[in-house]
Structures are given as C-alpha cells and as structure tokens.
Amino acid sequence: MKILTLLLMTLAACNSAPKKNAAVPYTGDTCIVMDSKLGSMGDPIVKVYDGREVKFCCEPCVEEFEADPEFYFAELDKRGK
Numbered sequence: 001m002k003i004l005t006l007l008l009m010t011l012a013a014c015n016s017a018p019k020k021n022a023a024v025p026y027t028g029d030t031c032i033v034m035d036s037k038l039g040s041m042g043d044p045i046v047k048v049y050d051g052r053e054v055k056f057c058c059e060p061c062v063e064e065f066e067a068d069p070e071f072y073f074a075e076l077d078k079r080g081k
Contacts, residue, residue, distance in 0.1 A: 023048040023051055023052060023053040024051060024052045024053060025053050026046070026052075026053040026054055026055045026076075028055070028076075028079065030057075031044075031055065031056050031057035031058075031061050032054060032055075032056070032061075032065065032072050032075060032076060033056060033057075033061035033064050033065055033072065034057055034058075034061055036057040037057075038055055038057060039057075040057060041057045041058045042058070044056060044057065045057075045058070045059065045061075045062055047062060049069060049073075050073075052073070052076070054072075054076070
C-alpha cells in the first residue's frame with residue numbers, strides 16, 4: 001500500500017510540474033507569410049518550430065515559411081510576435 005501511495009504521489013507531482021517544452025504562443029492576428037487576417041481563409045494552421053508557435057492562413061504559406069524559416073523568424077522578431 002505504501003508503494004502505491006508513493007507511486008501516486010510521484011505521478012501527481014509530475015503532472016503538476018510546469019511543461020518545459022511549451023511553445024511560445026503566436027500573438028499576432030495575421031499570417032506571417034501573406035499578412036492575411038487569420039481565419040479569412042478557413043481555420044488557421046498552427047505549427048511549432050524551435051519552441052515557437054506560428055500561425056498560417058493556408059497550407060501554401062506553411063510551405064513558403066518552411067523554405068526559409070530564418071527569414072520569417074526574423075520577421076516575427078521584428079514584429080515582436
């Protein structure tokens with residue numbers, strides 16, 4: 001019984017610990033590639049790159065971002081997003 005209690009306490013502690021891999025949220029309301037309002041072309045596409053959340057208006061913008069992520073990360077940093 002003590003082992004079960006110890007195991008349950010350990011699991012509870014693990015679940016309440018802050019997540020180290022949580023992504024930095026994307027706070028903008030426009031697509032980083034096209035600068036279109038998110039949601040104007042359907043549900044935004046949300047991806048995480050290097051611990052940063054990025055939102056896109058459509059799949060072609062995801063492909064364009066992935067072709068040159070350094071450029072778009074620099075744009076995000078300029079915009080403070």
